[in-house]
Amino acid sequence: MLSLSHIEKxxxxxxxxxxxxxxxxxxVAKGEFLSIMGxxxxxxxxxxxxxxxxxxxxxxxxxxxxxxxxxxSDKALSQFRNxxxxxxxxxxxxxxxxxxxxxxxxxxxxxxxxxxxRRKLATEALEKVGLSNRMKHYPTQLSGGQKQRVAIARAIVxxxxxxxxxxxxxNLDSAMGHEIMExxxxxxxADRTTIVMVTHDEGMAKRTHRLVRLFDGALVSSNQFYTA
Amino acid sequence: MFTHILKLIWKKxxxxxxxxxxxxVSFLILFAVWSLxxxxxxxxxxxxxxxxxxxxxxxxxxxxxxxxxxxxxRELVRRHLSNIKEVEHFSFSSGNLPFSFSxxxxxxxxxxKNTLSDYINVEPSYAPTLGIEMLAGRWFxxxxxxxxxxxxxxxxxxxxxxxxxxxxxVGKIVGLxxxxxxxxxxxxxxxxxxxxxxxxxCVFAASESWLSDMLIKVAPDATPEFEAGLARSMQxxxxxxxxxxxxxxxxxxxxxxxxxxxxxxxxIVCGFLVFNVGLGLFGILFQNINRRKGEIGLRRALGASxxxxxxxxxxxxxxxxxxxxFLGLFFAVQLPLLNxxxxxxxxxxxxxxLAVLSILAMAVGCAFYPSRQAAAIYPAxxxxxx
Ligand SMILES: Nc1ncnc2c1ncn2[C@@H]1O[C@H](COP(=O)(O)OP(=O)(O)O)[C@@H](O)[C@H]1O
Ligand SMILES: [Mg+2]
Numbered sequence: 124m125l126s127l128s129h130i131e132k133x134x135x136x137x138x139x140x141x142x143x144x145x146x147x148x149x150x151v152a153k154g155e156f157l158s159i160m161g162x163x164x165x166x167x168x169x170x171x172x173x174x175x176x177x178x179x180x181x182x183x184x185x186x187x188x189x190x191x192x193x194x195x196s197d198k199a200l201s202q203f204r205n206x207x208x209x210x211x212x213x214x215x216x217x218x219x220x221x222x223x224x225x226x227x228x229x230x231x232x233x234x235x236x237x238x239x240x241r242r243k244l245a246t247e248a249l250e251k252v253g254l255s256n257r258m259k260h261y262p263t264q265l266s267g268g269q270k271q272r273v274a275i276a277r278a279i280v281x282x283x284x285x286x287x288x289x290x291x292x293x294n295l296d297s298a299m300g301h302e303i304m305e306x307x308x309x310x311x312x313a314d315r316t317t318i319v320m321v322t323h324d325e326g327m328a329k330r331t332h333r334l335v336r337l338f339d340g341a342l343v344s345s346n347q348f349y350t351a
Numbered sequence: 352m353f354t355h356i357l358k359l360i361w362k363k364x365x366x367x368x369x370x371x372x373x374x375x376v377s378f379l380i381l382f383a384v385w386s387l388x389x390x391x392x393x394x395x396x397x398x399x400x401x402x403x404x405x406x407x408x409x410x411x412x413x414x415x416x417x418x419x420x421x422x423x424x425r426e427l428v429r430r431h432l433s434n435i436k437e438v439e440h441f442s443f444s445s446g447n448l449p450f451s452f453s454x455x456x457x458x459x460x461x462x463x464k465n466t467l468s469d470y471i472n473v474e475p476s477y478a479p480t481l482g483i484e485m486l487a488g489r490w491f492x493x494x495x496x497x498x499x500x501x502x503x504x505x506x507x508x509x510x511x512x513x514x515x516x517x518x519x520x521v522g523k524i525v526g527l528x529x530x531x532x533x534x535x536x537x538x539x540x541x542x543x544x545x546x547x548x549x550x551x552x553c554v555f556a557a558s559e560s561w562l563s564d565m566l567i568k569v570a571p572d573a574t575p576e577f578e579a580g581l582a583r584s585m586q587x588x589x590x591x592x593x594x595x596x597x598x599x600x601x602x603x604x605x606x607x608x609x610x611x612x613x614x615x616x617x618x619i620v621c622g623f624l625v626f627n628v629g630l631g632l633f634g635i636l637f638q639n640i641n642r643r644k645g646e647i648g649l650r651r652a653l654g655a656s657x658x659x660x661x662x663x664x665x666x667x668x669x670x671x672x673x674x675x676x677f678l679g680l681f682f683a684v685q686l687p688l689l690n691x692x693x694x695x696x697x698x699x700x701x702x703x704x705l706a707v708l709s710i711l712a713m714a715v716g717c718a719f720y721p722s723r724q725a726a727a728i729y730p731a732x733x734x735x736x737x
Contacts, residue, residue, distance in 0.1 A: 168735065177652055178731040198656045205654020212734065216649045220362035225355065232352055233654040277653075 124317045125151040125174060125285060130183035132169050132340075143169040144180070145340040153284075154315040156308070158328040161337035167321040168289055170337065174319060175208050175287045176200050188284070205233050209278030211288035215270040217262040223249070223273050224258040230281045248276040252306055268299030275306055279316070286310065288320040292327060304330060356667050367671050370635055374675025377628045378710050382683045384621045385702035385709075390694055391614060394547050400506075400540030401449060402482035403599035405439075405573065408448045409565045410595040411585070418560060425562065427588050437570045437577055442477040443562035449481070449543035450602035459532075459554065461513045461525045468509050468552035469543075472561035478504075480568045488521035488536030495535060496557045500524065504536040509552040532556065545606035549693075566599070629717050636668060636721040647725050648733025657726040664722035665715060672714035676707050 132144035143166045151157050159167050172178040173185060176192060185192045187207065195203065209230075217226050227245040236244070249255050252272040262270055271291060278286055288307065292300030304327055310316045320331065328334045329348060336344045360367050413424045425443055432438045447453045447469070457470040477483070478490040491502035503525075505513070510520035523534045542548040569577070578596055586594045640647070647660060655663070683703050687696040 169731075172731040175652065177734070178729070198658070201651070201654050201656035201659070204652065210652045216645060216734065218359075218646055218649070220359050221355075225358060229650070230653040232355060233650075233656075233659060238354070281654075 124153040124155070124188060125319075126184075126186040127170075127174070128184045128186075130170075130173060130180045130185070132166070132173065132178070133181045143340050144173070147183070147340075147342055149335065149342065151317060151319060153317055154311070155333065156311045156318045156331040157320070158331040158334045159319065159321045159337060160323065160325070160328055160334060165337045166340040167337055169340075171287050171289050171319065171321055174285075175210060176204050201233070205230055205281065207283055207285055209281065209283040209286045211271070211274050211278050211286065211291045213290035213293040215262070215267075215274045215294075217270055217273055217277075219262050221261075222258065223254065223260050223262065223265070226262065226273055227276045227280050229277060234281070244280050245276070248280040249273075251279065251310075252276045266299070267295050268302055271295060271299075271303050272306065275303070275310075279310060279314075284317060286316055286318045288318065290321050290323065293323060300324065300327065352663075352666070353670075356663075356670050360667065360670060366635070366639075370632060370671050371675040371678070373628045373631060374672045374710060374714070375678045377625050377713070378676050378679030378706055379682065380621050380624055381709050382679065382702055382706040384618065385705045386686075386694070386698055387614065387617070389701050389705075390698045391547050391610070393695075393698065394542075394549050397542065397550060398540045399542045399546065400483065400538060401543060403449065403603055405569050405571055406481060406599040407567045407569060407578070408451065408597045408599055408602060409567055409585070410597070411564065412593045413589060414591045414593075422559065424589060424592075428565075428585065431585065431588055432567065435581070437573050438567055438581075439570060440476055440480040440568040441565060442474040442480045443565045444474070444477060445472040445561040446563050447471055448564055448566060448602075449599060450545065450606045454544070457554070459509075459513065459525050460527060461523070464513075466509065466512045466552060468505070468554045470554050470556065471543075472556050472558045474557070474562070477555065477566070480566045482568075483538055483541070486537045486539045487519075488534070491535050491555075491557050496559075500531050500533045502535040502557060503532045504538060504555040505534055506541050506551075506553045507537055507539050508550050509554060510534070510537050512552060545610050546603060547607065547610045625713065629713050632668075632714065632717040633721065636664070636718055637724070640664065640721050640725045643725075644728055644733045647728050648730045651728070651730035652734060660726040660728075661722045664725050665718045668714050668718035668722075669711065672710055676710050679710075680707070 127147055127149045130144055130147040130149075131142070134141040134143055147170065159170065161167050169178065173180050176185070176187075187203075192200075192203075218229070221229075224242070224245050227248055228241045231241045231244060246255065246258065249258055252275050254269060254272050254276065257265065257269065257273075262273065265273065271294075275291075278288075286307075291307070292303050295303065307318055307320065308330065311318050318331075320327075322328050332347070332349045334346045334348070335342055411428070413421055415421060415424075429441075432441050445455065447455045455470050456467055458465045458467055460466075475490060475492050478485075483490070486507055488504075490504055495502035505520065513525065514520050514523060520534050520537050524531050525534070526532050540550060541553045542550065543553070544551075567581075582594045582596050586592050650660060650663070680703060683699065683706070686692070686694075687699040
């Protein structure tokens with residue numbers, strides 16, 4: 124599904140050079156649920172951004188579904204993201220000025236989909252995360268757990284094959300975190316969606332197929348719990 | 352996408368309303384400026400109906416109030432000028448010479464209806480002096496002036512106002528019982544006040560008693576020495592006459608200036624106003640985009656390309672501007688509908704179109720750079736910052 128080989132990422136500012144990722148090679152199988160752990164600042168988000176084509180590695184190669192991602196135009200990359208990848212963030216990143224349903228529709232605005240079809244797909248996605256009764260609400264009227272469920276609905280509305288979740292339960296209490304985790308597991312088992320999740324919670328990580336640990340930009344260990 | 356933009360605009364109606372209001376005010380200013388420009392331009396390109404080249408205005412002061420003597424003096428001048436070969440035509444006229452600062456008007460009555468018109472008393476030779484061409488009928492002659500009813504020549508505009516479009520003007524008699532005048536000819540235009548004068552009513556009559564100054568058409572090769580000599584020779588005809596010569600095209604330039612200089616000043620002031628609005632718009636957009644960096648990063652992550660981000664922000668600005676323009680148009684169309692000013696509807700139509708286009712161009716212009724900045728935002732960085 125996804126393959127990283129010898130990824131290096133260096134952030135350069137006027138004064139400092141940060142080696143955020145150091146020679147990372149990693150394979151993610153189709154249908155796998157992978158978790159990434161590591162101390163703050165070790166490069167987890169950077170790694171996820173590179174997987175999600177939001178950022179380019181300084182060197183190394185990203186391959187998604189046997190396509191080497193290199194020399195793509197901005198338009199092609201954007202389309203690729205839109206069709207293949209769903210993002211979930213720690214801070215939800217919902218647009219507060221739009222009702223829940225419109226937030227979920229957002230990825231479909233960048234596709235050729237009729238407004239009726241958009242509405243239908245978004246409603247279905249909200250049903251999947253158990254929020255069909257909150258479609259007209261605004262994000263500010265929702266709890267943290269509900270917001271994250273909206274974000275998940277938004278991530279899956281376009282039926283991506285890969286979901287990248289950056290600390291999706293980081294802002295939630297354990298009960299809510301548990302709910303989110305269940306939804307992700309459901310997506311992984313029922314829809315065979317590949318998921319890569321960054322987490323700080325050992326318990327969450329153990330519920331995934333495999334855990335890789337990152338330290339100072341390098342992969343330090345890998346635990347296989349289950350197979351996909 | 353359009354309803355999506357509308358929803359977001361509606362949610363931020365307070366700040367967007369201010370922007371819309373600025374657009375609205377700018378639209379009205381631009382509409383006024385364009386209307387004035389188009390009106391002025393359309394007048395400018397109309398034929399003047401007179402040829403000012405090599406025509407001189409001669410102001411003669413005979414220094415006498417006696418009408419009989421003045422008549423004799425005029426005859427003296429006529430005889431003098433007839434013998435100068437450089438003088439091609441000449442005509443005495445009432446004091447309201449073309450492009451002078453003096454004017455005179457009168458009410459004319461036809462079938463109980465009154466129409467105000469400029470009123471100039473001239474001689475039969477006035478037409479060749481100014482190269483005036485007839486549209487219908489003929490210019491009056493000395494024979495006409497002997498008759499019981501005085502002859503007049505009128506402009507087409509005056510004929511339409513007096514008799515309507517359908518009726519033949521030549522031969523019509525205007526005025527009341529004891530003060531009647533008969534139309535002997537119609538001319539097309541006579542825009543004698545400035546190059547920017549509208550097509551207005553004008554009537555030429557032949558009353559001797561009003562003649563005071565004159566126009567002289569000279570040969571194209573008349574030199575300044577000739578001009579000085581002419582003034583001197585005319586002055587020497589009488590005891591204490593004064594003679595002053597001015598060139599008609601210089602006088603026209605002077606008149607034109609009194610029109611275009613204020614317009615130019617208005618342009619500069621309005622341009623400055625609109626520029627300021629544009630600058631404000633630019634600032635608001637920049638601020639907006641800075642505040643919405645997270646949203647932009649998110650959109651990028653969800654699949655918006657750079658050009659889609661760019662179009663999105665330009666589109667949002669255009670929609671807001673569209674509302675301001677729409678409101679402005681609502682007020683602008685009242686002008687032709689109420690027909691408050693004597694201006695053709697086409698002028699307003701063009702002015703509206705141009706005002707809409709200039710506002711939209713301004714909006715796109717102001718949104719262009721901030722939107723490009725928005726498109727250049729790194730999604731990873733923008734999402735990181737929140
Ligand atoms: N845009 C950036 N510019 C410069 N340095 C960055 C940028 N993003 C991340 N970094 C640095 O790269 C390292 C890894 O960051 P990140 O991937 O966000 O860590 P994590 O998500 O594991 O907390 C950190 O030292 C961080 O300061
Ligand atoms: Mg992080």
